[in-house]
Amino acid sequence: MSTATSTAPAWVRQRQQPGALARLFDSKPFLIVVCLLPAVGLLMTFLTYPLGLGIWLAFTDQTIGRPGIYIGLENFEFLFEDPIFWGAVFYSVFYTAIATVGKFGLGLWLALLLNQHLPMKSILRAIILLPWIVPTVLSAIAFWWIYDPQFSILSWLAMKIGIRETPFDFINSAWPARWSLIWANIWRGIPFVAISLLAGLQTISPSLYEAALLDGASPWQRFRYITFPMLLPILAIVMTFSIIFTFTDFQLVYAITRGGPVNSTHLLATLAFQRGIPGGQLGEGAAIAVSMIPFLVFATLFSYFALARRKWQQGEAND
Amino acid sequence: MTDKEENDKMAHLITRRTALALGGSALVAGTAGAQQIQTQPAQAPNLPIEQGASLRMLRPVRFVQPDEDVWRANCARFTERTGVQVRVDFVGWEDITQQTAVTANSGAGPDVIVGFDAAPHIYADKVHDLTDIANYLGQKYGGWRPLARSYGTRQGRWIGLPFGSTGGPLIWRTSALREAGFERPPEDLPGFLRMCQALKRINKPVGFALGNAVGDGNAFANWLLWSHGAYLVDEEGRVAINRPETINALNYLKELYPTFVNGTLAWNDVSNNRAYTAQEVFVTQNGVSLYFSLKNDPATAAIAEDTQMTLMPKGLADSTPNAGLTMNAMVFKHSRFPNASKALLVFLMETEQYDPWLQANIGYWSQPLNAYAASATWTQDPKISVFRDTMNSTFWNGYKGPITEGSAAATADYVTVQMCASVASGQATPQQAAAEAERRARRYFRAR
Structure with missing residues (x-):
């Protein structure tokens, strides 16, 4: 018996050997590759390749119409001695700094106002967004008319009222033009900041304010010790974005002044375009664009490390 | 859209209707007006058109609608005569430089591009010699004007065929x-x-x-x-x-x-x-x-x-x-139909085609060939006659050096x-x- 039982093959349900295809799809490495491929492909095609090409072009003397050869750092050497390039560096930094301060000052103020219980709150909030919704080129053209040396509505008003004899000089000389553009950028950037910060404000629990009120905190103290610290994380993100958008701004400047008068309002982005496309010097234009990268990296790091100091923002537990 | 274009668009929203009327009459008057254009006997170059040829041409956008209408009609007539299909694309002024660059560098695309000013000089090694047709046209129509020679020739050879110029008085x-x-x-x-x-x-x-x-x-x-x-x-x-x-x-x-x-x-x-x-x-x-x-x-x-x-x-x-902005045609070496391309350019410059086109432009473009100074274009409105001799200028963009991409870039x-x-x-x-x-x-x- 025992031999019989031992010899009789125990019936085991034969496990179906999976087909080659099924085995393939069960393999983890394969799945990882297949699932990542579209994303990696897209990123490589539309992000890495253009960026890499741009960086490569910066080291060539390519022009529109003629392929270039590798020339090492020659483009950068030329730019290093080019006062117009340094003017653009100066104005890009100045423009970004002043416009960011302006946008955040006014944007935060607006957000605080909108956070109050106002009649027709939703409509007001929608209206606030308008400057941001309008395509930049349209608002740039509007500002171009406002700043026009001959046909500015502001000049016209001032002359009608009789407080001025001649039109305002908005964009006809260097410093007025710089300030005019900064103001246009602030006007356009406020809604983004205000709405983002408003979202942040609404996440702050009212109980904190109630507790503070019971302790007799003044409005300033409530802002300083509750609102501001609670808002800091979102402030850091919004500021990073805002600095990047402002530093790489193109449309406002190009539509209103084209970098004039006499190159006093060129940003790095407009200068890169001016030299690269109309001027045809693709290599030099690319070099100017590449030289923006260190500034942007620095600005990003600054916002992250200077403003996002709380540990949980950097992936650690809060104390 | 360039400011220039925008400006001209603004102008033309208003002028289009009038211009259309003018253009219409110019079309009809084409053959009648042609009699004023004095020609000299000249031997047309022998250009046997390639078997199964068809052409693609790129051109800057019009100033006025009749410009495009007459241009297309002229090309259609060429098709009628020769059986060569011609496709014309009108490109924005700012884009044509880049499209020319791509065409020249990739060796593919339109057979003929009517570009601006320096274009044939920048791609001199990529375009066909046009000396034969330019000499023929010059002989027949009283000679090329100085600005046409400046932009059309390089080291004594014709590499571009100027179609007209628009100046700034x-x-x-x-x-x-x-x-x-x-x-x-x-x-x-x-x-x-x-x-x-x-x-x-x-x-x-x-x-x-x-x-x-x-x-x-x-x-x-x-x-x-x-x-x-x-x-x-x-x-x-x-x-x-x-x-x-x-x-x-x-x-x-x-x-x-x-x-x-x-x-x-x-x-x-x-x-x-x-x-x-x-x-x-x-x-x-x-x-x-x-x-x-x-x-x-x-x-x-x-x-x-x-x-x-x-x-x-x-x-x-x-x-x-003053160096007028000049339309300058070139035939690319990559074209499989160089003879057909050159025949088309000659055809467009002949009186029956060119004079109606010039008139349709009511003065926006001024002729590169001396004989067309007698065109009715310049008698329609005496104030416009100042543009008649735009191409008599001995200056050019980048004067007085050879025309290179440097002169175009320094201007831009x-x-x-x-x-x-x-x-x-x-x-x-x-x-x-x-x-x-x-x-x-x-x-x-x-x-x-």
């Missing part, structure tokens, strides 16, 4: 000049300065673009330099801007600039059109579009009536220091415009400005 108000004591603008520089000062005194100022205006800014800067005997590069293509003539020109500008209306440093290509239309300035430099936009709008017709156009003052130059990057603007605004002395322009120009004209 002085446009001025008769009444304002009369009030200031002038019958017409003086031809000499001191006299011109006196006229501008007199106009400023009666508060009817002049205005010339000193901002980043590709067309108007460069036209004014070129006039200022050339009328003083200055130039950006010499015959060998060496940068020659930092010379006494340039300093003289800039010193002259220092005296001239205070007579300008405020804001010219911020002007772009449309600004002077608007300021002139709004009667803020009474003398400026512009293409023909300004006059037509004034004439065709009932609200400004009186200004058009009071307006005159004359060539820019010669100053120290022998001919008018406003090297001389900004030199002038920095002196006018007091940011730089003439010496500093000339040295800075030299530094920038050296980069564009460096040997590669």
